[in-house]
Amino acid sequence: MKRPLAYVAGTGRGIPAKVMTNHDFAALGIETSHDWIVERTGIVERHIAEPGETTAHMSAEAARTAMQRAGVTAGELDAIVLSTATPDRLLPSTAVDLQAMLGATRAAAFDLSAACSGFLYGMTIGEGMIATGVAETVLVIGAEKMSSIVDWQDRATCVLFGDGAGAAILRRTKGSGNQQRGILSTFMRSDGTLAELLWRPGGGAKQPFCQDVLDERSFYVKMAGREVFKSAVRSMAEACDRALDGAKLTGNDIDILIPHQANVRIIEATAKHASIPMDKVYVNVDRYGNTSSASIPIALDELVEQGTVREGTTALLVAFGAGFTWASMVIRF
Ligand code: ACO
Numbered sequence: 124m125k126r127p128l129a130y131v132a133g134t135g136r137g138i139p140a141k142v143m144t145n146h147d148f149a150a151l152g153i154e155t156s157h158d159w160i161v162e163r164t165g166i167v168e169r170h171i172a173e174p175g176e177t178t179a180h181m182s183a184e185a186a187r188t189a190m191q192r193a194g195v196t197a198g199e200l201d202a203i204v205l206s207t208a209t210p211d212r213l214l215p216s217t218a219v220d221l222q223a224m225l226g227a228t229r230a231a232a233f234d235l236s237a238a239c240s241g242f243l244y245g246m247t248i249g250e251g252m253i254a255t256g257v258a259e260t261v262l263v264i265g266a267e268k269m270s271s272i273v274d275w276q277d278r279a280t281c282v283l284f285g286d287g288a289g290a291a292i293l294r295r296t297k298g299s300g301n302q303q304r305g306i307l308s309t310f311m312r313s314d315g316t317l318a319e320l321l322w323r324p325g326g327g328a329k330q331p332f333c334q335d336v337l338d339e340r341s342f343y344v345k346m347a348g349r350e351v352f353k354s355a356v357r358s359m360a361e362a363c364d365r366a367l368d369g370a371k372l373t374g375n376d377i378d379i380l381i382p383h384q385a386n387v388r389i390i391e392a393t394a395k396h397a398s399i400p401m402d403k404v405y406v407n408v409d410r411y412g413n414t415s416s417a418s419i420p421i422a423l424d425e426l427v428e429q430g431t432v433r434e435g436t437t438a439l440l441v442a443f444g445a446g447f448t449w450a451s452m453v454i455r456f
């Protein structure tokens with residue numbers, strides 16, 4: 124196990140107030156049912172941002188709580204790494220809006236695109252910046268307004284996603300007393316040959332906005348659900364193994380598994396593979412749906428708030444998303 128170089132000093136979340144239940148789809152004319160959604164995914168409700176409620180706004184709420192819990196001021200942030208698949212605009216980044224909102228005058232700020240794995244990618248980048256001496260304090264955010272990119276006419280995808288943001292403050296581990304506190308291992312992978320199984324084909328630089336893009340609705344999320352499901356189960360299992368190996372731990376050493384919240388069946392398969400009983404697995408997909416890169420930091424913040432994650436807790440975090448990308452991390456708090 125490597126000596127931890129960075130630790131989580133504080134967490135926060137920013138969740139839209141508006142809740143949409145499975146029953147609310149009927150009013151939109153979508154042919155689905157509460158029972159179908161619960162049985163296939165475990166989702167009961169999700170939060171949906173109002174039109175003026177942006178990815179940056181949700182991020183700012185999450186960031187302010189995380190900074191307060193960490194005892195860090197905006198002026199102390201050296202970098203803001205913001206993972207999102209739903210930036211408020213394409214240029215410049217949502218991270219710079221957040222930088223301005225917080226008044227983080229010394230911070231570098233940039234967006235990161237790794238879909239649902241983005242928060243763990245961001246944490247790994249933040250740790251690297253701290254390890255190389257580029258930064259002492261990094262704000263890592265996962266924030267998504269998925270409701271703005273799902274096709275509300277496609278029942279196979281629109282029932283799955285939700286909006287929200289989560290944040291963590293990473294700081295340099297100091298001294299010898301808390302040497303075991305922090306990120307114990309990291310793992311990241313990708314496979315772009317499978318990009319078309321979960322993507323937004325139109326509206327980017329390859330096919331800029333035009334009538335065809337609008338007619339084909341190709342700027343919305345398209346997903347081959349079954350194939351994504353199979354890859355997610357396989358990749359999250361690999362990611363668990365690699366993070367545990369890296370930390371020289373087994374599933375028995377893990378106090379809590381914090382998986383990406385896409386589907387309760389994927390979560391159960393992941394836990395089973397890692398030999399972690401379900402009473403040590405955090406599930407909140409029933410209340411949030413899939414919030415992509417926000418799902419892990421939202422879950423982490425809830426766990427901190429309820430006292431499940433506290434000093435000494437060893438957590439395994441694991442994610443899978445479009446790309447495909449997958450990632451994992453063991454953190455001792
Ligand atoms: N309500 C009712 N019926 C529906 C709905 C719906 N919302 N959506 C699809 N169906 C129908 C389909 O049309 C199909 O009908 P048919 O048999 O008459 O053709 C039937 O249900 C079965 O469809 P499948 O897609 O085969 O259903 P499946 O059991 O695979 O469940 C699901 C679909 C829930 C999407 C599942 O494949 C899944 O969870 N996949 C992984 C998705 C995921 O997690 N994505 C995100 C991971 S990566 C990330 O987070 C970005």
